Amino acid sequence: MGETDPDSHPLGDAATAAFDAPAPEASHDEDDRLTPGFVDAVIERVEAGDVEGARALVDPLHPADIADLFELAPSTARRALAEAMADRLDGEVLAEMNDWVRDELIGELNANQVAELAGQLDTDDAVAIIADMEEDDQRAVLRALDPDDRAAIEEALSYPEESAGRLMQRELIAVPEHWTVGQIIQYLRDNPDLATDFWEIFVVDHAHHPIGTCKLSWVLRTPRDIAISDVMQREQTLIPVDMDQEEVALRFQKYALISAAVVDPAGRLVGVITVDDIVHIIQEEASEDILRMSGAGDGDINEPVVDSYKSRVRWLLANLLTALVASSVIALFEGTIARMVALATLMPIVAGVGGNAGTQTMAVAVRAIATNQLTQSNTLRTIVREIRVALLNGATVAAVIGVGVTIVFHNPTLGMVIAAAMMTNIFIAGLAGVLLPVTLDRFGADPAVASSVFVTMTTDSMGFLAFLGLATLSGLTG
Incomplete structure (x- = not known):
């Protein structure tokens, strides 16, 4: 080697x-x-x-x-x-x-x-x-x-x-009801300009009204001499052309659709919507509701700075106005606070916990409205349910804060006052959190847009009013 x-x-x-x-x-x-x-x-x-x-x-x-x-x-x-x-x-x-x-x-x-x-x-x-x-x-x-x-x-x-x-997409496969399976297969093979990606074939009458659908798997497994009208599924979910995309997404979700025919006001087939488009819509609508509740605009990190500023600042200004309402409530009890500084220390707790309770209820209500879980038929039952949850939460938090304040400040009266105020504010927060979105929805407004501002104003104002008002009435600062 x-x-x-x-x-x-x-x-x-x-x-x-x-x-x-x-x-x-x-x-x-x-x-x-x-x-x-x-x-x-x-x-x-x-x-x-x-x-x-x-x-x-x-x-x-x-x-x-x-x-x-x-x-x-x-x-x-x-x-x-x-x-x-x-x-x-x-x-x-x-x-x-x-x-x-x-x-x-x-x-x-x-x-x-x-x-x-x-x-x-x-x-x-x-x-x-x-x-x-x-x-x-x-x-x-x-x-x-x-x-x-x-x-x-x-x-x-x-x-x-x-x-x-x-x-909707305009590219779809529609065939007359009198065709056989063999004619459909030949039609698909002889026309290269037809849609290339589809899951079902729509069957239409002489006026182009959809009367049924047939999955591709059925076409492939059916003898060629069988009429398509004998194997098609006559029950189908039709989407009006002017239906909101959020409602379209809910129908796809409810009926587990892969695709659905879109019809014009005369009932004629004009397009098809497929599930891949709906996946994007569901994501967009869910993100949109969350961002609207926070007043963050589109919430896109690629959005120009000036556009983000414009969409967010108006909500901050609205929050500023609602904060002024809460501060005016505090101003009514200026003398009470001056006589007992501990009240100034504790009142943000009442407002803050109430705000969180209201946000929880509001999020549940807005989601239920968006997904059609909350309708006119079960509105009263939902309100009663949220009141019961608020009472249970209020009782638990009130007991904890009441005992804690009594021990820390060596003042049982102060403990009872803050417990009663907490119970009151959480109850009001639960009521506002469900009533405000429902009311806005009934009047045609988007509950995801305006609910958070009003709920925050309600819980802050009522929290301060309940705590400081009860402290004054109890003679705590006398």
């Missing part, structure tokens, strides 16, 4: 280079999120002019991950990233992208480019992109679209925002 160079690698120079090269950064962590190191690596390659290297990292990613990449990248780097990934920045990626980031990128494209991207998407996704554009830009994009796409998108834009008409 020949001598081996001690400095050489037994597998050769190529292997040496492979062993010496740094290991590639993992793209995903254990929670299937893009890692900071991977995002930084892509951006560094783009900024260094190594477009091919950046593309090599991005190419294996799913469109949803590419959308995440743009969202995680600093806003200053997104334009260069978009230019480098132009061939991957297609309609699928835009459909998965955060609205604010997508609008930022769309703003860099001309009307023809936006029209090309919109043409790659299902109608509902294309509408979501075009609907957020300025009116002049919107018209320019519509003019650049194919006539069929333009007509479908213009029709969708004519429906109210967050309605089934905006959410």
Whole structure:
């Protein structure tokens, strides 16, 4: 055997280079999120002019991950990233992208480019992109679209925002009721322009009214000579085109739907909504209610600072006004507080615990309204239930705070006063927490938007009034 160079690698120079090269950064962590190191690596390659290297990292990613990449990248780097990934920045990626980031990128494209991207998407996704554009830009994009796409998108834009008409897809499979299974299979094979992703076939009458549905599995397992009307399911959930998307989501959840037909006021089939769209709606509506209750606006970390400021400051000003109401109650008992400083120490406890109790009840009521659990038929029963919960909570907390104050301040009267005030405020908090959302909902207002402000004002004001009023009446400061 020949001598081996001690400095050489037994597998050769190529292997040496492979062993010496740094290991590639993992793209995903254990929670299937893009890692900071991977995002930084892509951006560094783009900024260094190594477009091919950046593309090599991005190419294996799913469109949803590419959308995440743009969202995680600093806003200053997104334009260069978009230019480098132009061939991957297609309609699928835009459909998965955060609205604010997508609008930022769309703003860099001309009307023809936006029209090309919109043409790659299902109608509902294309509408979501075009609907957020300025009116002049919107018209320019519509003019650049194919006539069929333009007509479908213009029709969708004519429906109210967050309605089934905006959410539905026009691409569906509808067949006449007199066809056989064999005719349907042949029709699907002979028409390459039909929808490619669908779970069921809609059966319509001569006026294009949906009269039944047939799952693909039934079509595949049924003899070809059987009429579709003999195997279709006649019971189906029809979605009115003007139905609010939140109500649509509730129907999908209640009836465990995969897809559902959308009908116009005349009952004609005009579109279909699928469960993948509903998943996004459920997430959006749940997040929207939580953010509205806190007055945080859209609550999106990609939202411009000025927009976040505008949406949040008005609620802070509203809270300021409600706080002034509570402070005016305190001012009525200024003399009482001056004679016993311990009252000033304890009264925030009464208001704070009452506020938390009201928030708990309000959250339960708002959720029940949003999910249709709380309706006119069970409103009274729900109010009674929340009053019972409030009484139990109030009695427990009142007993604890009463005993604690008695021991700490060596004053049984003060302990009884704060216990009675706590019991009163938690009862009022429970009552306000359920009555205010129900009342707002009855008058057509969104209970998630305004309830928190009024509940906070009620619990603060009544907490101070109950505690300081009882202290005055008891002669505690006399």
